Amino acid sequence: MDIRAQVxxxxxxxxxxxxxxxxxxxxNLWTDRRGNEYMWWNNVETKPGTGYPTQWEDQxxxxxxxxxxxxxxxxxxxxxxGTLGKIFHNPNLPTIDDYYEPFTYxxxxxxxxxxxxxxxxxxxxxxxxxxxxxxxxxxxxDDDLSGSNIYAANDPGVIQLSExxxxxxxxxxxxxxxxxxRICNHCMNAACVASCPSGxxxxxxxxxxxxxxxxxxRGWRMCVSACPYKKTYYGWSSGxxxxxxLCYPRQEAGEAxxxxxxxxxxxxxxxxxLYDADKIEETAMKADGELPAAQREMILDPFDPQVIAEARQxxxxxxxxxAAQNSPVYKFVKEWGIALPLHPEFRTLPMLFYVPPLxxxxxxxxxxxQKISDDFFTSLEQARLPLMYLAGLFAGGNxxxxxxxxxxxxxxxxxxxxxxxxxxxxxELRTARELAGLDNxxxxxxxxxxxLTRIKERIVIPPMLREQAIEAGMDPEEYKQGMGFGSRKAPxxxx
Amino acid sequence: xxxxxxxxxFPYMALVLAIGVGxxxxxxxxxxxxxxxxQFLESKALFWGSIPWHYTILLILLAHLLAFLFxxxxxxxxxxxxxxxxLEISGIxxxxxxxxxxxxxxxxxxxxxxxSAVTSKVDWLxxxxxxxxxxxxxxxxxxxxxxxxxxxxTVSPWLxxxxxxxxxxxYLTSLPGIVQLHxxxxxxxxxxxxxxxxxxxxxxxxxxxxxxxxxxxWYRQRRSS
Numbered sequence: 001m002d003i004r005a006q007v008x009x010x011x012x013x014x015x016x017x018x019x020x021x022x023x024x025x026x027x028n029l030w031t032d033r034r035g036n037e038y039m040w041w042n043n044v045e046t047k048p049g050t051g052y053p054t055q056w057e058d059q060x061x062x063x064x065x066x067x068x069x070x071x072x073x074x075x076x077x078x079x080x081x082g083t084l085g086k087i088f089h090n091p092n093l094p095t096i097d098d099y100y101e102p103f104t105y106x107x108x109x110x111x112x113x114x115x116x117x118x119x120x121x122x123x124x125x126x127x128x129x130x131x132x133x134x135x136x137x138x139x140x141x142d143d144d145l146s147g148s149n150i151y152a153a154n155d156p157g158v159i160q161l162s163e164x165x166x167x168x169x170x171x172x173x174x175x176x177x178x179x180x181x182r183i184c185n186h187c188m189n190a191a192c193v194a195s196c197p198s199g200x201x202x203x204x205x206x207x208x209x210x211x212x213x214x215x216x217x218r219g220w221r222m223c224v225s226a227c228p229y230k231k232t233y234y235g236w237s238s239g240x241x242x243x244x245x246l247c248y249p250r251q252e253a254g255e256a257x258x259x260x261x262x263x264x265x266x267x268x269x270x271x272x273x274l275y276d277a278d279k280i281e282e283t284a285m286k287a288d289g290e291l292p293a294a295q296r297e298m299i300l301d302p303f304d305p306q307v308i309a310e311a312r313q314x315x316x317x318x319x320x321x322x323a324a325q326n327s328p329v330y331k332f333v334k335e336w337g338i339a340l341p342l343h344p345e346f347r348t349l350p351m352l353f354y355v356p357p358l359x360x361x362x363x364x365x366x367x368x369x370q371k372i373s374d375d376f377f378t379s380l381e382q383a384r385l386p387l388m389y390l391a392g393l394f395a396g397g398n399x400x401x402x403x404x405x406x407x408x409x410x411x412x413x414x415x416x417x418x419x420x421x422x423x424x425x426x427x428e429l430r431t432a433r434e435l436a437g438l439d440n441x442x443x444x445x446x447x448x449x450x451x452l453t454r455i456k457e458r459i460v461i462p463p464m465l466r467e468q469a470i471e472a473g474m475d476p477e478e479y480k481q482g483m484g485f486g487s488r489k490a491p492x493x494x495x
Numbered sequence: 496x497x498x499x500x501x502x503x504x505f506p507y508m509a510l511v512l513a514i515g516v517g518x519x520x521x522x523x524x525x526x527x528x529x530x531x532x533x534q535f536l537e538s539k540a541l542f543w544g545s546i547p548w549h550y551t552i553l554l555i556l557l558a559h560l561l562a563f564l565f566x567x568x569x570x571x572x573x574x575x576x577x578x579x580x581x582l583e584i585s586g587i588x589x590x591x592x593x594x595x596x597x598x599x600x601x602x603x604x605x606x607x608x609x610x611s612a613v614t615s616k617v618d619w620l621x622x623x624x625x626x627x628x629x630x631x632x633x634x635x636x637x638x639x640x641x642x643x644x645x646x647x648x649t650v651s652p653w654l655x656x657x658x659x660x661x662x663x664x665x666y667l668t669s670l671p672g673i674v675q676l677h678x679x680x681x682x683x684x685x686x687x688x689x690x691x692x693x694x695x696x697x698x699x700x701x702x703x704x705x706x707x708x709x710x711x712x713w714y715r716q717r718r719s720s
Contacts, residue, residue, distance in 0.1 A: 093538065095537070096536055126608070128608075128609045193709055198700050236535050239532060495524060
């Protein structure tokens with residue numbers, strides 16, 4: 001076994017209110033520069049919706065992620081030779097219009113305009129060319145516009161639903177939406193790393209954070225098309241690709257990443273997962289629907305003495321193993337089994353997991369209603385999102401994964417209802433627990449972790465042990481091939 | 496005197512600049528070492544410009560290089576009329592394609608506000624120089640027939656005399672002015688190489704083919720105990 005530690009996350013979608021505070025925190029920290037205005041390393045999408053960039057989930061269009069070719073795993077945009085063959089022009093690269101053209105307004109016109117009959121206006125101007133422009137898209141342009149024929153109807157996840165399921169989504173009184181915050185998934189089998197011709201993108205061994213060495217990046221842009229989540233961005237002014245760095249400088253100082261720290265709904269959990277790196281390729285080769293389970297299988301129990309011994313053998317520090325034992329992410333993903341990866345079928349083995357939104361969920365399967373729990377206000381019968389839609393998002397189309405999660409979430413709610421209102425029979429509770437496969441203690445723990453915990457329990461940052469880093473005695477850029485960016489020089493072209 | 500400078504001194508100055516400034520830039524400002532792609536801002540015209548441009552210019556440069564390195568073999572290759580005519584025609588065709596592709600790339604930068612915003616003065620200088628180079632090249636190929644053949648008796652020995660640090664400018668002074676312009680502008684391109692986006696030509700990422708897909712870098716010694 002080759003055990004590695006990874007700083008991983010869970011986003012609890014039932015708690016996300018779509019306020020974009022995370023996006024703003026990230027923007028102010030990292031991407032408030034020329035050429036990066038359009039970049040949102042953290043963005044919050046409205047689902048069903050087309051997302052950012054438009055229809056990023058449609059890999060027939062963008063050719064991101066991996067595919068199985070015989071017994072081999074290959075980048076969907078082409079193997080290594082295929083990738084190099086696209087070096088003069090990458091046909092799969094999104095352009096700025098797939099995101100939006102950044103704009104500002106000529107505010108000085110408001111005060112400098114000569115006296116006249118009309119109100120002066122501040123015309124919008126492009127932040128690329130500086131010329132007047134017509135604004136046709138912007139950050140979160142489709143915010144809360146689910147149910148529309150422009151956005152929700154073109155969601156790649158909606159398009160694949162049955163006619164009946166689609167109709168239900170757009171029925172006037174059944175329209176539904178939830179928010180999907182997205183950052184880089186810091187994948188175990190990252191497609192961006194694999195696609196970089198320069199070898200500039202790498203995964204940090206100690207914590208699994210995926211970074212782009214800005215001095216090594218030559219701007220070939222293969223990572224932008226290879227990442228199926230479209231979470232590497234091309235800086236059109238610097239000619240470099242940049243991506244979420246999981247705020248590693250903050251984490252190394254013991255602070256939560258900006259988007260985690262600022263989250264108003266406290267939906268974000270961060271902690272260490274231990275995994276067996278020898279199993280990466282084998283796991284990524286599994287069938288679509290088996291991927292979530294296979295990925296869980298890769299994640300190891302940090303309390304198992306054998307795992308601990310192997311982890312030490314693999315060079316993990318005791319403090320890191322201890323952090324893995326306190327990891328809320330481990331609890332969500334493995335112990336309770338209520339968090340799933342986003343689009344596992346892209347086969348990058350993403351290490352950011354989502355607790356799917358419980359309500360409103362429509363329990364429709366094979367065009368028929370299906371009863372999952374006994375009648376209750378949180379039952380799946382009264383919910384409105386097709387299970388298939390959620391299965392397409394979080395389980396490679398495997399509805400059983402989604403149902404298993406919902407049975408657990410419903411059991412938690414029923415147990416809380418019994419405790420606080422007391423109108424549920426022990427019989428009903430027992431059935432819910434059995435369906436969920438969790439005991440009262442676990443249900444209590446889920447409730448506690450979801451609602452009551454403070455930041456130190458939600459965000460368990462492992463000691464990054466910088467004092468032990470080789471670079472203490474060596475030139476850090478020489479050894480580590482450079483940091484994320486801007487550590488010694490401003491990220492700006494001088495030539 | 497002017498000839499001596501242009502054909503005997505300037506090539507060396509260009510090479511010293513290219514190597515010296517190139518090393519300086521790579522060492523102290525590696526961040527800028529790329530061709531700063533603009534595909535993200537405009538993709539369609541780039542497709543019709545960039546792809547033909549790169550493939551044809553590479554083939555043409557290869558022909559120049561082979562004829563310079565192996566003049567005897569190159570001369571023998573062109574010994575038969577059929578091969579000479581084939582090479583002459585394909586050379587002209589490649590040259591014309593290069594010219595059209597370059598024109599597309601230049602108009603793309605002039606006509607598109609977004610692309611103009613990311614085009615620097617050095618870019619324009621480079622474009623002007625490249626346009627001059629390709630245009631004179633195509634003109635020479637068409638007007639001064641059998642360039643493939645006379646190159647090995649004129650330009651190739653001149654280049655070799657430069658390599659041997661004993662510049663024989665007589666090889667060039669006897670050639671038409673347009674060829675002299677082509678030769679000097681070639682070294683001008685060498686001279687502006689380290690200052691421009693041309694640096695990307697020495698960063699062809701062929702090592703990608705040999706490395707594993709995943710790259711993991713540790714900041715500590717991994718198994719210290």
